Amino acid sequence: MKADYLDVGGTRSFVLTEGEGRPVLCLHTAGQSGVQWRDVQPRLAALGYRVVVPDLPGHGRSEPAAGGPVRDLGVYAQWCEELMDTLGMDRPFVVGCSIGGAITLQLAVRRGDRLAGAVAMAAHGGSASGAGMVRGLERELVDAAAPSRSDRTYLGTLAVVGRRVPAQRAELIARMHRREDPEISTSDLIGWATHDVLDRLDGVACPTHLVVGDDDLWLDPREVRAAADRIPDARYTLLEGIGHYPMEELDGFADVLDGWLTDLAADRDRSVA
Template sequence: MIEASYVDIGGTLSYVEQCGAGQPVLCVHTAGQSGVQWRRTTEELAALGYRVIVPDLPGHGRSEPAPGGPVDDLGWYARWCVELIDVLRLSRPFVVGCSIGGKIALDVATRVGSRLAGTVAMAATAGPGRVSMNGLRRELEDIAAPSRTDRTYLGTLAVVGRAVPAERAELIATMHRREDPAVSTSDLLGWGSHDVRSGLADIGCPVHLVVGEDDLWLDPATVRATAEAVPDGRFTMLEGIGHYPMEELDGFPARLHGWLSEWAVKA
């Protein structure tokens, strides 16, 4: 059973779902979205023996806004995640994230890697993401443009993998329409500027970089290079999958369990 609560983290009343008992797994969502992206993961992963923690980052989903408004610094979110780990007293957690969540997971690993059992960063690299920073800043000046919702919907469809059934792809894109444009644009500014490459060599936990073969946002070679720069790094490319493995991939909880269980002895 999923238990939900509000926790004061970083000066923000933040919505956090938890399920199960066992080794903690902190799951971080993508730009503009919320923990709802893990709805098909939480209970199944908990049934495999984990305590699954799924927050809504400040300004997302059911969490209150960050104190200074929309955040364009993914390092701020990483510090927020470390505080969440401390407040919930999570011992040797795994941190799993996708897209900006993957970047945040890598950032957390550079900060407190020796306290983690491992990190899975999906759809992310350690360097700045490929976006038009000037274009995104212009959007913040005209954020109420009526076409923004449609662009989110169509853009999501464009980065879902070819192996995903059309009905599921449609559901993923429809769910993504819910995001707050000011928050998601700020998140993407963070995606385009975040850079933890200098800290990869000092990460004190194993890191697994995962990329979808059909992810138009990323070059798999760059993702692989990030994995190779981590002392205990590994790389997986998912055939026919795009930018959102936890939403696209059938049997994702079991796949994630397989990745995490490789580190069980080290945990």
């Protein structure tokens, strides 16, 4: 495993790279960092992938974004494009969850012809219901309005972990999430609530797979399915008993992901045959 600090988008950014083979970029959730992929990365590398796991600007060990906390997920998508170019990632897969899934869809829209495939988890491409979240999220940026944000992050994470996840594992996920910077995570969620690529999904030019857990209290699986239906030949998976964080909740996730990526590669091969 190789750890680097790279200048990407004007930010000194922390990036982990492991393995050789087809490149895959793994994106974390709101307020979190690449640590969410710690159990997936080594196994995925062993399966023959070059796994790239960054901390987005302002997250984990990366320095803050040049313009401060980001509220537009398109900024992160542009940052990811620069990262992929900096690392020479030729036709990579992109896999992301929550805001990472939304960024994945943005990348599929923006440069799908240059991707091997995209797996967007816990992302619906945009929803009219999201705009109603912004006022409450803006209020959370005022410390006096939310004096126990770290506790609410912990309890809120427990609430959206799926019923299949053992209690000890759910507790670990929630405590790891409690580390996040509330200003960063709230800004991320404003970006989540306002991003919308639905009207552009029919132009996605790479094999795409949308995934959602049926215990994800933050998403309506019907919206995720509807987004998948807009993308030409997209795949859709509903995970029984899994919540908002499949890569942290699902045992053997790297092998499951390998199966999804193999299917997407086959889809691309058929499309160009």
